[in-house]
Amino acid sequence: MKEFQGVVGADWLFTADEDVDTYRDAYSPLWGEPNEYIPSAAVAPADVEQVQQLVRIANRYKLPLYPISTGKNLTYGSTAPTYSGSVVLDLKRMNRILNVDDKRNFAVVEPGVTYFDLYTYIQEKGLKVWIDCPDPGWGSPMGNALDHGVGYTASPFRDHFGSHCGMEVVTPTGEIMRTGMGALPNADSWQDYRYGVGPWVDGLFGQGNFGIVTKMGFWLLPQPEAMGTATVTVPRYADLDPLIDELNYLEDSMLITGMQEWGSPLGGGFGARSPELSALMAGGWPSDEQIEAYVRAHGGAAWQVRLHIYGPEPVIRASWEYAQQRIARAIPDAAFELEEVLKLPPTRGQIRSHERQPHDDHLGIPNMITFGMMARRPNDPDNPPQGHVDMFCIIPRTGQGVRQVNRILYDTERQLGMPSNASPFRGPTHWYHRCYLMGALGVPSYRDDTPDRSAKNRRSRQIYATALKNLAAAGFGLYRTNVAMHDLLVNQFSFGDHSLRRFQEAMKDAVDPNGIVAPGRYGLWPKRLRDQSRPNGPDAPAAAVRK
Numbered sequence: 001m002k003e004f005q006g007v008v009g010a011d012w013l014f015t016a017d018e019d020v021d022t023y024r025d026a027y028s029p030l031w032g033e034p035n036e037y038i039p040s041a042a043v044a045p046a047d048v049e050q051v052q053q054l055v056r057i058a059n060r061y062k063l064p065l066y067p068i069s070t071g072k073n074l075t076y077g078s079t080a081p082t083y084s085g086s087v088v089l090d091l092k093r094m095n096r097i098l099n100v101d102d103k104r105n106f107a108v109v110e111p112g113v114t115y116f117d118l119y120t121y122i123q124e125k126g127l128k129v130w131i132d133c134p135d136p137g138w139g140s141p142m143g144n145a146l147d148h149g150v151g152y153t154a155s156p157f158r159d160h161f162g163s164h165c166g167m168e169v170v171t172p173t174g175e176i177m178r179t180g181m182g183a184l185p186n187a188d189s190w191q192d193y194r195y196g197v198g199p200w201v202d203g204l205f206g207q208g209n210f211g212i213v214t215k216m217g218f219w220l221l222p223q224p225e226a227m228g229t230a231t232v233t234v235p236r237y238a239d240l241d242p243l244i245d246e247l248n249y250l251e252d253s254m255l256i257t258g259m260q261e262w263g264s265p266l267g268g269g270f271g272a273r274s275p276e277l278s279a280l281m282a283g284g285w286p287s288d289e290q291i292e293a294y295v296r297a298h299g300g301a302a303w304q305v306r307l308h309i310y311g312p313e314p315v316i317r318a319s320w321e322y323a324q325q326r327i328a329r330a331i332p333d334a335a336f337e338l339e340e341v342l343k344l345p346p347t348r349g350q351i352r353s354h355e356r357q358p359h360d361d362h363l364g365i366p367n368m369i370t371f372g373m374m375a376r377r378p379n380d381p382d383n384p385p386q387g388h389v390d391m392f393c394i395i396p397r398t399g400q401g402v403r404q405v406n407r408i409l410y411d412t413e414r415q416l417g418m419p420s421n422a423s424p425f426r427g428p429t430h431w432y433h434r435c436y437l438m439g440a441l442g443v444p445s446y447r448d449d450t451p452d453r454s455a456k457n458r459r460s461r462q463i464y465a466t467a468l469k470n471l472a473a474a475g476f477g478l479y480r481t482n483v484a485m486h487d488l489l490v491n492q493f494s495f496g497d498h499s500l501r502r503f504q505e506a507m508k509d510a511v512d513p514n515g516i517v518a519p520g521r522y523g524l525w526p527k528r529l530r531d532q533s534r535p536n537g538p539d540a541p542a543a544a545v546r547k
């Protein structure tokens with residue numbers, strides 16, 4: 001710690017309990033328990049040279065470092081390290097916006113730059129590009145992308161890691177490296193062509209622990225002239241399949257690249273079900289015929305999807321016209337509504353004017369509206385949790401995938417004797433292009449002082465781990481998870497007797513011989529700590545010997 005202090009100064013090394021406590025995960029499902037993931041200290045360097053010096057010191061003492069950018073990864077672990085006792089390497093002071101180019105449409109940022117910072121910079125300079133942000137605007141393009149985070153505008157920009165181009169990395173031995181064209185001295189194309197030559201290594205830093213990223217480039221969407229918002233409603237439960245097929249065509253042909261927002265007038269979201277829907281589900285999972293009869297008896301609309309179309313107004317109108325023709329051919333009694341074509345940039349009033357939903361996210365405007373989520377739940381209004389641990393699994397873009405996941409959740413609820421919340425009408429989420437995610441669960445987490453806090457958190461962990469395993473057994477893997485579940489999740493990806501993990505471990509041992517960068521992140525442990533892994537989840541004993 002003295003050596004660290006020599007690098008950053010006394011003000012930027014945090015060892016006192018009240019400081020280190022702020023680096024605990026405020027949403028931890030293990031709050032106050034022996035297995036909670038807690039750091040021993042935190043250190044905040046000012047620049048790349050200081051990062052290099054800290055890494056060299058950490059190597060001498062085999063001291064694990066856990067790098068974070070803005071550390072707002074709530075629900076997935078926030079600032080808590082995957083290995084208790086690690087020192088959090090807090091990069092928030094490195095917060096320079098290095099370049100925003102609205103001719104070639106990219107930005108280069110340091111770790112501590114937030115979405116609010118980047119948005120404000122672009123607005124103040126009058127640059128004609130958009131950012132794509134996740135729900136919480138206080139996070140960082142870099143930290144979010146490095147955990148494979150997602151947003152709400154057009155594809156491919158919603159996939160934040162997928163739309164990055166070029167990185168600068170401090171390696172686990174303290175060298176400085178640039179990827180892609182950044183490795184060629186004097187190249188001006190670092191943010192234009194990402195592969196450079198030879199094997200592309202950028203993937204190792206997404207959900208990985210192969211280095212500390214200190215600069216990162218992102219492709220940006222040129223500010224569109226307009227955004228169209230339109231809704232398709234289909235009458236039958238079985239219409240889900242042809243509707244998804246048509247949307248796949250429109251998406252993969254790049255005709256409609258905005259996010260699809262799925263729903264059902266019959267209640268497919270989180271929260272309490274209607275009494276009628278609960279009655280339908282009371283005797284077990286209903287047959288398709290029973291569901292169709294229920295739809296007919298309750299208004300005759302099974303699914304609804306809102307589409308966002310970006311571009312010049314004539315192109316939006318033409319794309320929408322073509323989409324209607326295609327969908328009507330496949331589903332003759334589908335209903336269509338063009339809600340609006342909003343000219344951009346919007347006025348301040350227009351951002352929030354839409355009667356169904358504020359527009360911020362779909363216009364790339366960072367905000368904090370989301371934090372109302374799960375504070376008070378409809379099915380438990382008097383006992384708001386202090387946090388939540390979310391679960392989204394990857395499914396193929398098929399109706400079958402949607403139905404299977406909804407059914408697995410229902411079966412899991414029954415298996416665990418939980419109050420049933422599952423619904424046949426829950427639709428997919430469309431953050432990534434070319435696949436769907438199903439918002440499977442959001443279990444509550446508690447850090448109150450009540451005597452039953454641990455029991456409530458244990459129950460949440462049990463529900464989460466059971467659903468995770470049930471989904472994985474049917475081939476549905478989560479795209480991301482809380483630090484408490486990294487080992488459990490990665491352990492499900494077992495093809496070839498865990499050959500993928502063994503390959504990654506071989507690389508980890510070569511690149512990080514002292515195992516100092518984020519040990520345990522996404523189940524990837526350095527050799528000397530491999531017996532720390534918990535392949536069966538946080539409540540199982542650490543595995544003494546692993547495959």
Ligand SMILES: Cc1cc2nc3c(=O)[nH]c(=O)nc-3n(C[C@H](O)[C@H](O)[C@H](O)COP(=O)(O)OP(=O)(O)OC[C@H]3O[C@@H](n4cnc5c(N)ncnc54)[C@H](O)[C@@H]3O)c2cc1C
Pocket residue numbers: 067068069070071072073074075076077078079091111133134135136138139140141142143144146147148149150151211212213214370371373518521
């Ligand atoms: C209500 C709610 C809604 C949410 N909605 C969304 C959403 O719409 N989309 C979404 O993606 N997320 C969402 N999240 C999750 C999370 O809040 C965001 O992803 C957030 O942007 C992540 O925090 P951050 O940007 O500060 O990243 P950080 O916490 O800084 O980084 C995330 C992780 O990446 C690694 N990392 C970070 N920086 C570095 C680096 N420089 N070098 C090496 N490794 C690094 C670390 O392991 C770190 O733990 C939501 C959370 C909540 C609570």
